[in-house]
Amino acid sequence: MKHDRPKISDVARLAGVSTATVSRALSAPERVSEETRAAVQQAVEATGYRLNLAARNLRHRRTGGIVALVPNLANPFFSQILSGIASVLGPAGYNLLIADTRTADAQTLLDYAEPSRADGLIILDGTLPATALQGRVPVVEACEWVPGLPAPRVKIDNRAAAGLAIGHLADLGHRRIGHVAGPRGNVLTEARLSGTAEALAARGLPFPEEHLYPGDFSLDSGREAARIWLDQPAATRPTALFLASDAMACGFIGEVQRHGLRVPGDLSVVGFDDIELVAHISPPLTTIRQPRTEIGRAAAERMLACLKGETREADTVLPVELILRASTGPAPA
Structure with missing residues (x-):
């Protein structure tokens, strides 16, 4: 037995309004009263009417x-x-x-x-x-x-966010704080790097060139930054690192742990983003949460x-x- 697909006229008849009013209620609900919206919605549910989005998009000259x-x-x-x-x-x-x-x-x-x-x-x-x-x-x-x-x-305010990370590490007593940056030229990289430099300067802390490590936001680049850090003299390398992404922080931590170092006993690490994974690694990562x-x-x-x-x-x-x-x-x- 053939069942005809419900039409907008069926909805209008059941709701007691015109088809134009049904159309407005469905496409621009703010243009009709709450009472009318409710009546149309009830009629839609009762009839099983489904809006033809393709046709509507064609009428309005849009793709949807x-x-x-x-x-x-x-x-x-x-x-x-x-x-x-x-x-x-x-x-x-x-x-x-x-x-x-x-x-x-x-x-x-x-x-x-x-x-x-x-x-x-x-x-x-x-x-x-x-x-x-x-x-x-x-x-x-x-x-x-x-x-x-x-x-x-x-x-977000990436500069201020970097300042939060640096301020936390400085408050813990770290005086040699390094930064693993993202790809140079990227707007986020530059903003976070500027925020790092400004926060360190505000605290009167040094930021020599050898405490800035290259990265590209990836896990692998975090591991590579850790290898550079491990090759530096223990007496002068940073005791804390702020990394411009959580992925890099995870790679960095994994590499230094493979060399027998403890986080945070030997090195403190702060990431950026608060992706789901970082609450479950060992140790769970301190980070900047983006909403x-x-x-x-x-x-x-x-x-x-x-x-x-x-x-x-x-x-x-x-x-x-x-x-x-x-x-x-x-x-x-």
Whole structure:
């Protein structure tokens, strides 16, 4: 027996309103009264009506998709940000599409910025070319940002966050504090490095060139930084390290432990991000917590505002938190 698919007219008849009112209640609920919204919702549930998103998108000349450009999908740091984005876009009727910028060439990036491919871009990679992204579809930058790209930004104060880490180590009595940086030129790397240098100077502590170690936010680069640190004289090398990512901190700790050193007995370590793993390593990592889910939600909310034609120039800056665990302790005697 054939069952006809419920139509919008069925919903209207049951709710006692016009089809135009049903359409408004479903696509722009703020434009109808709460009583009308409730009546339409009850009728939708009773009839089993399903909104034809493809048809609606065609009428409104939109794709129904927002593309998030991520620099490394294998990095667990991005999972909560993407979850936060999806939690806002989904209820608003948008699909979240995700692209790894490491595997996309310049032409692919240009294609993502076409209105026929996406209604907007949420950028999490600060190394992308501004010229390829500007003026095509609405853009929001989250966590990282592209210099020269005039777009709303959702971020943290990376300099102040680095200051929290350095202040904690200095308060524990450490006077030789080193830093493992991210890839040079990256906006996060430079902000955290500047914050480290400023905080050390404010405390009257030295920051010689040999206490700055290269990295790229990865586990392997943390291990390599540890090898450099291990080769330095024990009497002059740092007794505490602040690393610009949790992944590097994990690699660093693992390498020094393999050489028989104790964390925090011989060396204190602070990471950055508070990814899920670091509460479960040995020792659990002291780190700077970024509100990753909130970053994602705020970025999605700003994107929805952009799609409605709302503009707000000021950046959204979210607070960070120093999470104290067992990888930091008093400076060794």
